[in-house]
Each structure stands twice: as C-alpha cells, then as structure tokens.
Amino acid sequence: MLFWCILFLGCQPTLIAEFEDKPVVTCYLDAGETPILNIGKLIAFRDDAQYSSQDVNDLAIIITDETAEIDFALINIGEGNYENAALIAQANHTYSLRFDYDGQSIYATTTVPDAPEGVEYSAKSIGVMSPKTRNTPGRGIEVTWSNDDRNFYIVEGSTTSVQPIQYSYDEDEWPVKCFKLDYTQGNTATLSSAQFSYYGYYEISLIRIQTEYVVMSQGSSNTSTSLEDMRGNIDGGYGIFTGINRVRQRVNVYKESSPV
DSSP states (O other): OOOOOSOOOTTOEEOOSSOOOOEEEEEEEETTSOOOEEEEEOEESOTTOOOOOOOTTSOOOEEEETTTTEEEEOEEEETTEEEOTTOOOOTTOEEEEEEEETTEEEEEEEEOOOOOOSOEESOSEEEEOSTGGGGOTTOEEEEEOOOTTOOEEEEEEEEOOOOBSSOOSOGGGSOOSEEEOOOBSSSEEEEEGGGOOBSEEEEEEEEEEOHHHHHHHHHHHSSOOOGGGGOTTOBTSEEEEEEEEEEEEEEEEEEOOOOO
16 A cells, blocks of 8 residues: 555644643555545643543444445554555545544545546656755656646655665665655645655645545644534544545656766
8 A cells, every 4th residue: 555645634733722632543545455544532731631441453344335325344453553455545436534532423425536637747856856856847747637617636746665765874864765745725735856866766646625625634734623524424433534636647856867
C-alpha cells in the first residue's frame, strides 16, 4: 500500500477549556483498496482531564456499503487499527461507519468519488544534477486533468529509494520520502524538482477528494487549538471518514550529468 502523506489525526494533542473524552477517527476509503480505520484518543494538556475506561482496541465497528447493502464488521489488528479484508472500496458507492464509544453512538458517512480523468504528464522523468539544481526555476513536471465540475484534487508522491539527492551519513537526518501538494479545484499542478529528495522512482498519485477532506485540511493547517477544527464529518467524535480515488504514475528522478 502506498505510504500516505495525508494528515494522520489519531492521538491529537489539543488545548481546550472543557475536555470530553471522545474518539478520533481516521479512515480513507481508497477505491480498489481495503481501508484501515484508526481510532485514537485525544490528549489534553490538563492534569485534571478525565478519560473514560474505553479501550480503543475493543470496539465493535461496522462499515456498511449502503449502495450494495452489505455490512462489514471490522477486526482489530492492534494499536487502534481495524480492517476487514473483504471490504474493497468501490467508486460511486456510499459507505457509513458506526460504533459505540463509552456508551455514545458514533456515526459518519461518505461516498467514494470517480477516478480522475484525462490525466497527462508533461514528462515522466526529471533530471537533477545536485541539491542546488533542485530549486532551479522552470525545472519540473506539469500534471493536467479534466475538471469541468471543479471537484477537489491533490497530488502526492512517495518513493522507496535509498539514494537521497542530498546525502547525509546519519540516516536519521535523511529527507522524508513523500510529499503532498495543496488541494486544488483547478486542473493542473506542477511537480517542481524541489519536491523530489531522492534519485530513483517515485509513485505519483493524482487524487480526487471529497469536501470533508478539504474541511479537515483547513482546520489542521491553521493555528487554532479548538476541537471544532478537528470535528470533520464524525458525528459524536472527531476526525475524518472519507472516500478518495486516485490515478497513479511512476516518475523517474535521475542524476543529470554535468555540462561539458
């Protein structure tokens, strides 16, 4: 499964005047994939915060494919994660989530959108001579797609390469292996050479997202510490339960030869 650079909401610290223990849900229904749902607890910066005894690894969680009218009981796989291998997210299907947390009902719903269409790349490889040339203006790859309805999209990339462009003897200081551009309602995005930190192949995804993802991204990117910014589309809790659909493309980042 492609490494996700999309925000992860479990165990999110927050500063609030009143604290109530509620679950934080993170689940992306990626078309064609089995989703993993994570349940976390809020962490309040207060010594007198009262937590329930609810174990996040002992929940009866159901995801229903409302379109096909099929219930999927999720199985705990540890660390607050749940899945059901029989559940494969389908485009244009609506899904609902429900479970009880400390006696309270939690509910959410979403629809998996269509895949992006008309996707084209100006190039499928890019040469980088050195760390300095990663920031050279005009060096990049243009991604375009059809978007007459002004839907929301994001572009992300990841690599498994072990050859960083800017080498460090300390692997703990190597650059991250993924990136994510800001969401857009347009039909074009530029992959600057500065986005790529490793030589080798990157998997680039153009992803169609839903409004709840945009709302959550807006709340997570500001400086507020209000729980309202984490509310997302979870009725009775916090976080996000959302459908996405993507088109993948491999892009080769190679070491460009120095000019003679």
